[in-house]
Amino acid sequence: MVQSANIYTYPYDLNPPVMRGTCALWRFGADWKNYNFQANIKSYDDDAIGIMFRYKDENNYYRFSWGGSHYQKIMLSKMVNNVYTILSQKSESGLYPHDWCTLWISAIGSDLKVYIGSTLQLSASDPCLDSGTIALYCWGDEGACFDDVIVSIAGSDTVDTYGGGMYNKNSSPTVTNCIFVNNQALERGGGMYDNNSSSLTVTNCIFRSNSVIYPRWLIGGGGMYNESSNPTVTNCIFNANTVPGGGAGGAAIGSYGDNTTVTNCVLWGNIGSTGPGTDEILLGGTGTITVRSSVVEGGTGQSWFGATYGNYDEDPLFVDANSGNLRLLPTSVCIDSGDNAAPGLPLTDIDGHQRIIDGDCSSYPQVDMGAYEFNYADKGDFNYNCRVDWGDFSLLAKSWLTQLGDSGWDRTRDISDPPDGVINLRDMAVIAENWLRWLPNP
Numbered sequence: 001m002v003q004s005a006n007i008y009t010y011p012y013d014l015n016p017p018v019m020r021g022t023c024a025l026w027r028f029g030a031d032w033k034n035y036n037f038q039a040n041i042k043s044y045d046d047d048a049i050g051i052m053f054r055y056k057d058e059n060n061y062y063r064f065s066w067g068g069s070h071y072q073k074i075m076l077s078k079m080v081n082n083v084y085t086i087l088s089q090k091s092e093s094g095l096y097p098h099d100w101c102t103l104w105i106s107a108i109g110s111d112l113k114v115y116i117g118s119t120l121q122l123s124a125s126d127p128c129l130d131s132g133t134i135a136l137y138c139w140g141d142e143g144a145c146f147d148d149v150i151v152s153i154a155g156s157d158t159v160d161t162y163g164g165g166m167y168n169k170n171s172s173p174t175v176t177n178c179i180f181v182n183n184q185a186l187e188r189g190g191g192m193y194d195n196n197s198s199s200l201t202v203t204n205c206i207f208r209s210n211s212v213i214y215p216r217w218l219i220g221g222g223g224m225y226n227e228s229s230n231p232t233v234t235n236c237i238f239n240a241n242t243v244p245g246g247g248a249g250g251a252a253i254g255s256y257g258d259n260t261t262v263t264n265c266v267l268w269g270n271i272g273s274t275g276p277g278t279d280e281i282l283l284g285g286t287g288t289i290t291v292r293s294s295v296v297e298g299g300t301g302q303s304w305f306g307a308t309y310g311n312y313d314e315d316p317l318f319v320d321a322n323s324g325n326l327r328l329l330p331t332s333v334c335i336d337s338g339d340n341a342a343p344g345l346p347l348t349d350i351d352g353h354q355r356i357i358d359g360d361c362s363s364y365p366q367v368d369m370g371a372y373e374f375n376y377a378d379k380g381d382f383n384y385n386c387r388v389d390w391g392d393f394s395l396l397a398k399s400w401l402t403q404l405g406d407s408g409w410d411r412t413r414d415i416s417d418p419p420d421g422v423i424n425l426r427d428m429a430v431i432a433e434n435w436l437r438w439l440p441n442p
Contacts, residue, residue: 008021032054037104039103042144044143045142046141047067051135053135088114149178153183165180170195170198178205181209184211185211187213187220190220190241203235203236206239206350206371220282222271228287231258235370239269250279251272257287259287266294266369267295316369317329401423404421
């Protein structure tokens with residue numbers, strides 16, 4: 001999402017600086033209480049950017065803001081009954097997110113914490129606002145970018161009937177690089193529900209551990225439920241989503257009277273009526289589902305599955321599905337097995353790596369299945385040619401000594417183990433270890 005206008009209010013030098021601007025508000029979630037809120041941000045201006053949480057209305061919310069040249073501080077503040085108060089702040093002169101940076105808000109009870117990357121920056125204890133939705137905030141800052149927005153509910157005590165993670169009705173959103181995890185719905189669409197001629201595009205997304213409690217008409221859609229809609233789903237992963245026993249199906253995707261297109265996706269390890277890998281996809285009514293170049297557990301024998309469609313019923317070999325690492329192991333059938341002409345094929349994967357590379361080092365670049373493109377960048381192969389050489393060294397040099405939030409920072413270059421948020425000798429050591437090595441060889 002991009003802020004396309006330079007809207008702000010004067011003056012900005014008040015004490016405290018209220019700095020009302022614009023916000024993109026998620027209109028659901030008014031009853032959300034305890035949750036973690038994560039977003040990637042990037043600024044091309046020097047005003048202020050941030051995120052808002054436990055938002056009730058324009059006069060009641062918490063806000064994290066990151067000021068540019070006008071107000072060089074990061075601030076955690078609150079607006080309660082139109083009275084503005086700073087809860088915590090820190091000077092950040094010269095530091096502003098001109099490259100992609102991850103913000104993470106934890107709001108559990110009265111404890112509020114703000115992380116930039118993995119580093120705790122601000123914290124406060126405040127009981128004034130105990131629930132509310134989220135918003136993306138700008139004060140001016142034309143061209144500000146927001147991506148990879150994730151909300152994880154902790155101890156939720158309410159369950160939506162439809163669309164535990166997202167509900168789309170008569171709309172056509174583009175959903176990219178999102179993770180739907182641990183959402184729950186009573187009847188349909190644990191992760192997402194699409195209805196009433198919604199023609200949405202879902203790309204590079206992960207649906208994991210979502211569930212339906214009481215599936216209506218025995219079509220649950222643990223990950224996604226589509227009804228009378230036309231969704232296009234490309235390079236997504238559905239894993240560990242569930243519908244209960246008793247004949248219910250559609251553990252990954254349930255469809256009724258719609259036309260769903262699934263390409264370059266992985267549907268594996270979802271739990272249907274009789275256990276894992278049963279009824280990953282269930283179609284009802286007069287609609288159709290088209291599945292191409294995808295891995296679907298238990299798909300063999302289904303009318304939409306045929307081998308001529310480039311589909312596989314074979315373990316995708318995730319790195320560690322139990323811990324949520326759904327990247328691919330080097331021997332995965334998903335590598336270089338996708339369709340380069342898939343509708344809405346993204347330029348990069350959910351990690352920011354280039355799509356359509358030669359992942360199996362066969363000299364023929366082909367896109368992978370799933371949300372992650374397999375590569376050897378973690379070993380220093382930044383230009384994806386299956387060896388570490390001077391081309392990779394020059395790419396590392398472009399980000400040398402940058403850190404999270406700096407201009408020139410590139411998160412795909414932070415290859416030290418574990419990543420430390422700075423490009424330095426620890427990353428260079430990885431390149432040295434693999435120098436001039438043909439990487440497919442152990």
